[in-house]
Amino acid sequence: MRRRTSWTTRLATVCALIAASAGSGAAAHRPVAVVDWSDERQTIDGFGGSFAFHKAGAIQRLGEPLTSQLLDLVFDDEKGIGLDIVRVMVGDGGTWGDQLYDGPTQTIEPQPGVFVWDQPDWPARKAAFDAHQIWLMREAKKRGVRTFMASVWSPPAWMKQNNSVVSSGPDGPPNKIRPDLYQAFADYLAEYVLGYEREFGIRITHVSPTNEPEVTTGYSSSQWTPEELRVLVRDHLGPTFARRGVDAENVLGEGVTFDERFALPAVTDPAADAHVGVVAAHGYAGLVDDATRAAPGAFAASHERGKTIWQTEYMNQGAPRDRLFVNNTITDGLRYANLIGNLFDETRLNAYFWWWPVANNGADGSDLIRLVNTGTPQSGNPTENGQYRIFKRYYTIGQYSRFLDPGDVMIGATKTPAPGVALTAYKGGRDFTVVVVNNNPTDVTLDVDLTGGFPRTREVAAYRTSASENMTRLRDVRTHDSSFTATLRARSVTTFSSASLPALPDRKDVFSTYPVEENDGHSPGLRVTDDIATGVRDGSWLRWRNVNFADGSAAGFADQKGQLRLHTTVAPRAGGVIEARVDSPHGRLVGTTTVPAGDGSAWQTATTWVDTTPGAANGFHDLYLVFRGGRGPLFDVDQAAFSD
Structure with a gap:
């Protein structure tokens, strides 16, 4: 071995x-x-994450002290990974398409020329307006965040050719803004920035007029061509921001593919380029070498013009990837550590974003921290149960974000x-x-x-x-x-x-391995030398503190709850039994496996299913491996690990 x-x-x-x-x-x-x-x-502008579609509401619902603990894990340099940028959604009055996302987003202009803060009932409605995102931005601000980026998934329905914030299908009208309402859209975004600072004390520093402009789908979306974005910025958005004293920078692009295609006409037109502050793209396509680096020349024109470049959204996407346990381990963490270093080095990236830093979600691919819930996306609005999962990618991204500051x-x-x-x-x-x-x-x-x-x-x-x-x-x-x-x-x-x-804080997780030399305590007489534990006799034990089993599932899906196994690498001698227990050597038995006799020369893996019901390997517990058997050395032990 x-x-x-x-x-x-x-x-x-x-x-x-x-x-x-x-x-x-x-x-x-x-x-x-x-x-x-x-x-x-x-110059590094920072690391960011999105809280679109009401994801901050799940953090609020947890209550104290857990709410503050999770906010610290995300935004605080000393207690967490110190994200510097918050990305939010410009509400459009539409819905994602199911109840998991807490219903429709609210728009500041529900009909032409009618802004919510100009209405007589605004004082009564103000506290509830866009409440999750505004609360999140205020909490991030308390923890030192100064950069707030607002992205538009869709203009309000009344601005659209199909009168909807979502696709009307292949036979319906185009899912695009009306050509005669570009100026209305520019006024809308200017008012959004000015209103959020005036009404809520939130200074929006960056505005993106489109999220994934090539996408038309059943959630909020709106298609744009690169040329249309050039016209929007040159003739409407830039001049309107200048005229109204809006100092937010325009972020242009945010296409699915990590390249400059949707910003290219604008940055190569001096009249439009003067109004482009950041060229942005997502990472769902255009990455190579197992998605660890950008395609060569992806931002050549932007580099020539000295533009700032942000990667504004990426995650593990798709059920096959989410359902692979390996994508919750150090293998996944190394992927993102390599990607960040490569993008900073080869693409001269200025900022890197994850999709949802914390979310109530049905799978493990979208989040850095997943809030465990009692349902599934298909079952309505799941309820958080106070448990959470921290993935290896949280830590490997944090190996950069915690130590690098804007500037x-x-x-x-x-x-x-x-x-x-x-x-x-x-x-x-x-x-x-x-x-x-x-x-x-x-x-x-x-x-x-x-x-x-x-x-x-x-x-x-x-x-x-x-x-x-x-x-x-x-x-x-x-x-x-x-x-x-x-x-x-x-x-x-x-x-x-x-x-x-x-x-x-020492938070272990089921995605880690547990080498014997990194134990947090063991029974007298057990010897840990040369990376292995020897002198294992009847009643010997090893302990690892504060293991987060969360809901006991290995990959986060409701149909996989309870599918957790423990593997112990051993070299059999007299043979015996390995008991997995929680909280003490005599605590609840959560798994047991038999090790046959051997001569101590061959390493093998002893596996047991783990009891993940409440009170067993569920939530935070100390993990004990207790060894039982007859006389003499039972086996040598190397490490333990969990899987699905």
């Missing part, structure tokens, strides 16, 4: 390598990454210092951040040379997400002669930062 190096052994190795002379044989063969403080690239600058660095290793670097003020992704199945030891006038620092903080770790705060790494050496764990993301942040 594959051998891992224990945490203490790895740390000792790192310290020894740092202390070794630069001319030693070991150092001469280590890969080296050079990070150049003076090589300034693009930081990407700096030059050796992108691939070793096969399977990807590195990017950033600076802000006198602080710096280096993010390294090790895609290899084995550890890699790396030298990092800091050149180009780096501020002197004696040590850097280190944080890591791996198969078994969730942004774990490691021991600080000492620098020596403007360089440091670190061992990168197999299949992990490590962030090195000159600025120190506290460790996040």
Whole structure:
């Protein structure tokens, strides 16, 4: 079987390598990454997420203290991953198409020239208007967010050729704005920005006139051609914002494919380009190499003109992907860590967005944190039960977003210092951040040379997400002669930062692995050496604290609840029984499996179904593996892991 190096052994190795002379044989063969403080690239605008279709309402309904805890997990740098940008939906008066989304969105202009805040009943209606999104934006603002982007899925129905915010089908009128109402649409968006600041104290900093302009479907949508967007911005939206003193930047594009096609006519027309602040696109097509990098030249014209580029929506999409348990593991997390680094490096991206950071959702693909609910999208409006799932992608995206702030600058660095290793670097003020992704199945030891006038620092903080770790705060790494050496764990993301942040709370999840050397306690007499537990006898046990089983399902679908299995890697000796228990060595039994006798030379996997009913492996519990059997050593133990 594959051998891992224990945490203490790895740390000792790192310290020894740092202390070794630069001319030693070991150092001469280590890969080296050079990070150049003076090589300034693009400015980072931040990391964002959407709360469209009333998703903030589910967070509100949880109640305190859970509501604040989840908001902190999303927006707070010290308690969470520090997202910087909130993307909301410009309400259009329409509905998504089912009750899961809490009904229709509200529009500021339900009929021509009639704005809600100009009506006599506005004081009575104001508190309930767009309440979920406004509450969310205010809470994000309390936690330091200053960038708010509003995207239009559809203009109000009365502006449309089909008099609807959704598609009228292949035989119906076009799902497009009426050509004679471009100016009305521009006035509508100007009034939206001015009204939200005046009425709610929310400054909308960016406005996108269209979300996925090539899409026409049964939820709010409206089609545009690239040429129509050029005319809109040049002749209506830009001049109207200027005339009315609206300082929000126009975000143009937001097509399904990650390229500039929907902004291209505008950015190549100087009269229109003057009104384009950001060129944006989604990531659902146009990504290559297993969706970890952009197609070459995707934003060539935008780069030539110095435009800011944002990726404003992406997620794991589609039932086949959602239903694969692997997409909830470090495999999925590494995919997004690689993608972010590649987009910043190759596309000179300025901002990266996820779809829903927190959502009451029927599957695990759309969210960074999924709120467990009591139903399904087809059953009406599911009710949250207070449980939640945090996915590996939350942590691997956070390996960037928690440490990078708006205004930081990407700096030059050796992108691939070793096969399977990807590195990017950033600076802000006198602080710096280096993010390294090790895609290899084995550890890699790396030298990092800091050149180009780096501020002197004696040590850097280190944080890591791996198969078994969730942004774990490691021991600080000492620098020596403007360089440091670190061992990168197999299949992990490590962030090195000159600025120190506290460790996040220890929340384990069923998507992690549980190596024996990372246990949180074990019975007397059990020996954990060389990555394995030996001396396993009748009554021995291992413990891992604070494991989040949530609702017990492995992939989030209602029809998969309870389908959770535990796998323990063992080398049989006398053989025996492995009991999975919660909360204590004598706690509730949630699974049991028998290990046959052997000679201790062959590793195998012992598997058991897990009881996920309330009171068992459901919600947060300490996990215990308790070992039973006859006399003598029963087996050696390497690790535990869960799957569907």
